[in-house]
Structure formats: C-alpha cells, structure tokens
Amino acid sequence: MQQIIFILLLGITSYIAYKLYSRIFHNIMMGKPYQYQNTDKNERWRNVLLVAFGQKKMFKKWIPAVFHLFIYVAFLFTQIELIEIIIDGLFGVHRFFAPILGGFYTLLISTIEILSLLAFIATITFLYRRNLLKVPRLVKSELNGWPKLDANLILIGEFLLITGIFTMNGADTVLQGIQPDHYPNTGSLAISSWLGPALFGGLEPEALMLLERFGWWLHLLVVLGFILYLPISKHLHIFLAFPNVYFSKLTPRGQMENMPEIMNEVKSMLGFSTGDEEQVMGEEMPEFGSKDVFDLSWKNILNAYSCTECGRCTEVCPANMTGKKLSPRKVMMDIRDRAEEISRNLRSGDMKYAKTQDNTDIKTLTKDNYDDGKSLFDYITREEIHACTTCNACVEACPVLIDPLEPIMKMRRYEILSESAGPADWVPMFNSIENNGAVWQMSVEREAWRNEA
C-alpha cells in the first residue's frame, strides 16, 4: 500500500515538476540572445567551483556565510539519504544501504545527522535574524508581503525536513533494540543514538513504528513539496546559481555592452568604413535598449530567477543607503515578476494580450505579438533607474554573480534612444558633447589650461 502511494506521489511530482521547470526555462528564453565567450570554459568552470560550489563570495559576511554553509552542506549530503528513501519507497525495503555498507553507513548517516543538527541551528538563527533581530537588508520594503512569507516558508520547510529525519532515525534506533529482524543495525548514530532513547525510549513498539513512518513520510513529503514549491519561490537559487555563475560575464567590469548597429550607423555618418556596408540601418529606426523583458538578454532573466533576495546588493547601493528609491534587488525581483506575468498571460492564450493590428489574421498569442499595454517601466520606475551611479557595488556584492547594473543601463538606453526622454538635466550635457565635444559648454579652448602650466 505504502509502496503504491509512494510510486504514485513520485510520478505525479515528477510530472508537475517537469511542467513547472520547463516553464521557467521558457520564461528565461523569452530574452534575446546573449553572446558569451564559450572559449573561456576553464574560467567559467573555475567560477562555478569557487563561487557557486565553494561559496567564495558569501564569506564577505562570515556569520551568515557559516550558517548558510551548514544548510548547504547538509542539503548536499542529505541527497544520499534521499536516494535510500527513494529505493526503500520503490521496492518496499527498509534502510537498503545499511547491511551493504556496514560501518561506512554508520559514518555516513552520522555525518548527515551532525550536518542536520548544524542546519537546524542555522535555520533557527535565520528565522531569528529575519523576524526578531530584523537585519536591515532582510526587512526592506520590497520584501513586504509574499517575499517575506516566501523566505519564512522555506525556513519552516527546512525545520520540518530536519525534524522528519531525527524522528525517523530516533524511532528507528529504539526499534533496532526491539525488532532487530525488521530494523537492520545502523550502528551507533552520532545524534539518534542518544536523542532517540531520550525522546522515544519506553514507548510501545506500535507507537515507535508509527513515529518512524511519520518521520519518513514527513521528510519525503517536504522534499517533494520543495521541488514543486521552488519554481514559484526565490529559493530557486539552489539550482540556478550554478548556471548563472557559469554564464556570468567575463569581459571587464567597466565595459558596457557595445551596440554594433549604432556603431555602424555613426561610422557611416562620419564617413568611416564599417567593414560591412550591409549592416547600415535602413530608413526605419529600430527600438534600442530594453522596454520589457523581451528586450533583455536571457542572461539578464536568468539573473532574475537566480536571485534569492538576500539584499547584499541593496545594502551597499549608494543611492539606496541615502534614501533614494533605487534598490538593485528590487530591479531583479521586478524583472522576474514581470517575466512571470507575461508567462501567465501567454499561457492563457487570451487574444486581448495581442497587439491590436495583429488581431485580424493571427489567431495565436505568442511573444512576438504580445502586448498587454504594460512594460518593465510599470515595475521599475524612471526615478529608480535615474538614481544609479554605475558604481558596481551591487555587482561586486552578489554572491552568485548577478549583474543588476546591466538591465538598469539597458532601460536608460531605451529611454534615451527610443523615447528621447530621460532626465532634463542631461540635455545640456548631451548638447554640449554633441556640439563641442565636451561635457560643458565652454567659451575657452580645450587646451587653454596649458598656458598657465
């Protein structure tokens, strides 16, 4: 009976998970092509090892880094126990690895138990930091509502996960003494060997068996719940941090992405050879920069889905810390939320989201005819993007190499190049550069300063 329920649950979860994760993939791929240099594979893998796997950048703040490391390492190791749970569940056996691995099994499960205890302490600490200590970056206004609940739900999930493990192992330890035939010897486990008898010693075998099963199912259900919950949560970083770090930009930090169309246009204007005369623009000016997520690169959207809203970027943002509206974290959250909104609307297939002129002959809603009358600017205000000093502190701060600066610059490009809008203060600077080749309108010659040298 348990076996059937298990197989059904696993099957259904896998199916829904496949649906949800491919949805995320499609959402990321709504973005434009991203040119990454595939030749630098070594450096990319080095980054994955050091930054993603090795958590190098987390250690700029050692207290959360250490606690995060507990949860992270416990998560990695618990996968071994999860494999056993799946084998046990599929084949109706109990602790499949115990007799095979013998003493090594004791070591393995003891390691998982110690890590789980550390992760338990970390979970409590994180709940405390978020809800009682109120660490400033964890209680900023962009986290009000769902993001705050999301963060707490994950921590509660972790709490339950670990509770499940210890209930299961603790009851099992006691049962090994009562029914050695059904409960293979695991050896003396680091935590359960004393926690088990302390909590459950003296209970009836039936109660113990129930507890053991309860722990087992609790752990499994939370794991399955997690898999289905991740795609709607900021916690997706546990998977996406790895590809995100791999694909992160390797070109110099100070190099903004070039716009070859404009470069060639200006070259031909100046009478310089473009090398490829075909590339020169036609009569109609295309749109430049980013108005919506479609105009970002898929890497920008991957960044948004990889963000776990830790707020290290916002904490160091000079604009944010002096009370301006800009928050790099909010920029990333907004990109993700807008991508989600578009994805929902696209899936609805409702033609009210299609561009009006296309309504007559085209019957299906796609990203190419999508227009819901909204854009990224409905999420990220102009005031926010105007406040950025391009200081790169946010880029430096992110533990998973997210670049919040690039989308801000792309939105500025849209505003200036496609809308001819932007802060009025900049107009004299632009005019002066265009007319005099200098950022200020001056009456003296550029080289006049040398006369006093």
Next chain:
Amino acid sequence: MKVKTMAEAQAEGLDVEVLFWVGCAGSFDARAQKVSRTFATLLDKAGITFAILGNEEMCTGDPARRAGNEFLFQLMALQNIDTMNKYGVKKIVTTCPHCFNTIKNEYPELGGSYEVMHHTQFLNKLIEEGRLKVEGETFKNTNVTYHDSCYLGRINGEYEAPRKLIQELKADIVEMKRVKKNGLCCGAGGAQMWKEEEAGEKRVNVERIEEALETNASIVAANCPYCITMLSDGLKAKDKQDVVKVMDVSELILQSIKE
C-alpha cells in the same frame, strides 16, 4: 614648462613617449586644471616626452554612454580613436578614471587598442624606475585618508598604486570603513555629475565625506576629478573646508619633491 600638443610634437619631429589624456574636467574645471598642471609638471620633472591632443581631444563619451546615449558615445569614441590612430598613439596616461576605463575597456571593441594607465599607476612606475624621487617630508606623520574611485578601484581593480604613492610620502594612511572592493561611491558616476540627485534623505557625497571625517585625517586623497568635486562639496556642506583638504594624489607627490 610648455605642454605640447601632438600636432606640435609631430611638427617638431619629437618622439612622444606617452599621450596625456586630459579629459573634459582636466581641461575645463578650475580645480581639475590644477591637477592637470601638477601632473604635467611631474611628467616634465621625470623627463618624459609627452603631449596632449589639445583641441583635437573630445569627451571620451563615458557620461553619454552611461546616461544611455549610445549614439553620442559612438560619435565621440570613433572620432577620438580616429585622431589617436592617426597619430599612431600607443601609450596613454590620464588623470581621470572614467576616461581611463572607457579608453582601456571600451575603445578596443571600436578599433582603438592602446596601453592605458591611470596617472597614479604611471607615477608609481616613474618612482620605481627612479625617474622621480620623493624626498620631501611635507606629509610625514600627516593623517591621510584615501578615497577609492569606483572606476579605478572596484571596476578596474587598482587599489594599491595610489596607496603606494601615499606611503612614499611617509604619511599615515588612515582607512575609512568602506574601502577597496567595498569602497563607497562619491555620487558622481553614471552621469549623476550632470543632474540633481533623485529624491532621498541624504546626498551620497555627504555620506562619503562623513566617513572620511570619522578618520580624523586632515587630507582626503583622491584620484578622480569628479570625486574631488563631490568630496569638496561634501566638506563645504559639513563646513569643514578649512580643516580638511581634498587633494589629488599627484598633488601630494609634487609637494614632496625637492626643487
């Protein structure tokens, strides 16, 4: 000393070692002009054959690009590259970290590849090679704090060259809380220099100068004309302009060189 333009140097048949890229601030801003003169004097003292582009130099396009105006950036960049390639420029030194970043990191893609140095890096090299000797003790035991500009520091990873220069002066470097990778912006980058700050509780330059004042240093050393403007304005807002001075690292060096 006469600062020559590339055109003049070429006419005289001079072999120019390095092009001094002055930038808009260094050319037009009264405070930054002093730094341009200071650096030119140091180059002269070290016996470097250098030249400027003079009226042929244009804005690098950095503020335009970061404001979103790619068209204007390309217009400036392509003309500058054309001018420099015409003169066969190989080495460039500049007193502005924004010019430094743009020429070093953004011009190559547009056809302009040069060896670019920030003046603090260049001065370090001159001292290492013994072409400049810092002997004066003007700043001995003076508390100096150093402000990392974003474009030299975090963006281009140069934290040590300016600090080494300050150490040459036998001055005591008192670091602010946020330095190097974690350095705090002065508030001018990303074309903020040309616009009013967005609504907030405080100005970025005030936040930064408060941190500098906490060190009790009497000199705030900087490496960027825009940081110098922002930090000086911050000092005025705090009414500390008579007690604390904001100076370019090169100015400290020049004052420590025996005549």
